[in-house]
Amino acid sequence: MPKRSATEVLTSTSQPVPKAAKVSQNGPRRDNLVPDEAGEFEDEWEDEFSDEEVVEQPEDDEENEDGMDVDEVLPAIEEEDAPAPTSDVFIPGKHKLEPGEEMEPDDSVYLMRHTLLVDWSCLSFDILRDNLGDERQRYPATAYLVTGSQAATGKDNEVLVIKTSSLHRTQKDGDDSDSDDDDNDDDLDEDPVVESRSIPHKGGVNRIRAQPLPPSSQLPPVSQPYYVASWSETGKVHIWDVRPLIESLDVPGYSVDKRRTQTPVYTVNNHGRTEGFAMDWAMTNSSLRLITGDNDSKIYLTTSSPSGFNTAPQPFTSHTSSVEDLQWSPAQVTIFASCSADSTVKIWDIRTKGRTSAASIDSAHESDVNVISWNKSQDYLLLSGGDEGGLKIWDLRNIKTPGAAPVSFDWHKGPITSVEWHPTDNTAFAASGADNQISLWDVSVEPDDDEMGGTGGTPEQEVPAQLLFSHYQRDTKEVHWHPQIPGTVFSTAYDGFDIFKTISL
Template identity: 60%
Template sequence: MSKRTVTELQTPSGSSQPYNKASPGGAKRAKPSQDEMGEFEDAWEDEIESDEDVRDGGEDGMDVDEEVLPAIEDTEDQPPAKDVYLPGTHVLGKDEILEADDSVYEMRHSMNVNWPCLSFDILRDSLGDQRQRYPATAYLVTGTQADVAKNNEVAVYKLTSLHRTQKDNADSDDDSDDEDEDNLDEDPILEFRTIPHHGGVNRVLSQPYHVATWAETGKVHIYDIRPLIESLDVPGYVIDKNRSHSPAFTINSHGRAEGFAMDWAASNGGLRLLTGDVQSKIYLTTSTPTGFNPLAQPFLSHTSSVEDLQWSPSEPIVFASCSADQSVQIWDVRNKGRKSVAGIDGAHPSDVNVISWNRGTSYLLVSGGDEGGIKVWDLRNVQKKGSTSPTPTPVASFNWHQAPITSIEWHPTEDSIFAASGSDDQVTLWDLAVEQDDEQSGMIETQEAAGREVPPQLLFVHQGQKDVKEVHWHPQIPGCVVSTALDGFNIFKTISV
């Protein structure tokens, strides 16, 4: 099978895209060892008479040091030339695959699973924030899409020994034998605990030890996964199956209508969970000292399936939703009519699949549509219901992805950066703070000539997964991204973010 090797592509912003193409069969050429090096030969293959001839010069009196020696031709085959692999422009040939260039990654690991997982969440841990050292550790919770309903599970994964990606140091002048603990070449370790789950899991969300699952059966289950985490961390810990294998609470408000939209919020010591279904209804469930209390009256303003929900990061009574009716709506839970108070009708020309509310700059919201578009909205311009003001325009709009946007999320600490994933097998990282530089116009023209313009705000393109479903930033490991697709999980950190 041929490979298209990946190498670094400098985008107009000066960042990297890790997937480029090379000639078929792009094997890396090995650097010859000292034992393989041949002895130096005279370029003209002349026989040197003696050392004195070398010192005194030839018949014309020219000293050898004054002669210009022609370049020595390398008889070995040169490695195949690489050109940029641009998604949406270049097409892989028969039996060609993409191979990652690890020079653009600080860390990159992949994990296969028994059944595809449409959704997952990263669990906060007690190992500290702003972690930079390796090896890294991460905890995930996910749910499966098995072949039959009874085979599905909720799984908690503990990933350890996530070492820094090894780089080729063959050209390094540093011959030190000092061992760098951050760069040990060891395999990562995966441990996990599972609990049975009837029906496929459409969505998983945690807060912090409570995990909610949107089941394809139309039910929303809430589990206490603390015992599963403790069993991973405490040797000899025995799980009480009666406690952990059954949901702590099940929300039946949606009847048999399944859904995908869900978001947790914490306030005043309690928890609030929003859930939206394919029949355009949104329900609110709140925690009580004795359990959970689902409110009977739904929020109704959408006219089609509710695709995503987000609580406001600054107003605990406000949330946003998006729908297949092409709109983004803003709600106030105090509204007795359970109607939205503001909105963006026609936010996308097709279904609005996902939204994310910026936690640092609370008036910014980013949305992703079924047409592959990404739009950033200033909520200060959103029209209130009943207003005659024109529909607001996005402050930024990108059309890089060539298939539906499946997930989108702002960086947890950098207000201008967000990640997105699409059904076109791409995870993209963006920075709104990047502006086009006139000095980079030559590179931009080259990329346009290749058939497609690369937005200067596009920092990085990660590929290699099939049909990416969801992407999240790790909240405690700066720059670390985790994504899930039909063929498993990737966890990586780039050198550009």
């Protein structure tokens, strides 16, 4: 990833506009200019002289034929009367939306941006791997998601497998629509096509995760399962096989066996009636492992075998408050990390007989530690997000060293709701917060010489050099990178999903 200046993020922020204004899908327009047929802008106040007319100009200090002084009729415009340019960059925490204003996206900084509306809010989702290939760059794109609803009544909830296709590149003002490349469909700016299949779900879905598949792998055959786990507000963790639902989205006329799809393959009942949010899968050579954490500070391990799934009766118990998030180590199959409302981050080894943590980062954040993410290629780096809005990167090699401080960022002005390292770039990560922001970061970026130590109070000096992009989405809950479409971000919020790719990555 190339080095970038901190000022790049300033072109990425959305701008406040009156709520009554129509949000343009192609960036801001200059309404006082009218393009002619040749694409040039006409001046509505242009003098109406034909090309054949010759207009004699009065000599200096002389009056015209009507005895009128031109300077009196059209006084000179003084340059100092022109309004000084002002910065319209919206900086969260410094600027506030006025009553009746909302944010408008600046599509000039997006390669692709789409919004998907849903019937009910979804707190969590995961991206399903597909057979369309890795490192995909062409448009239109296709992606598969699994999510769960938060309906008004428990009986109306469902797990949804969603196929989004026709994800075209976003058009921008100034794009040449008369391109000679008639076969290039990348520039079409159409609404995506959304198809879905559903599974009835008892209770709202607090969190949902799909089993991991090896990188560059194909989906398992239809006869083999593709497991998804859902954390229900009823205190149950259900495991579903969604492979037939994916097939039914791709094969016309495919008949889904409801006995296979609408009944859980397995249910974790060990949490009793205590609900939770923390959950993560791991894959070993011989089995799948699922860890789940609840609001009573307990963590349970469920393991697959040829005969099915089984949950160990003894929980992992070292936290003193609710377990907020869990992450398996990407390098060691017996190690996982947890974070909690008790302000700690803990490291565990499932081989420990006492089911207690092997290491602990006490007071990792000022209050609740909401989310964590383990770097896939540099497995000693763990990212955490706290209730105070802070983001911290921990070097697990030094957590037992007194005075060892993490790399920290304090950009967000609300609790962090989601964090995730980039799947292939070990210096980039995404975060979302209750301040309606999704932020994209690159920790390898260093400030330019003229951006260090400034005291002028300009927007550039208020933005961390490592912050590449800020995307506005109201009440964002969770964010994920697509593992097969580089740089593409998916997020879920109060009113639906956003899918975007920026020019910054």
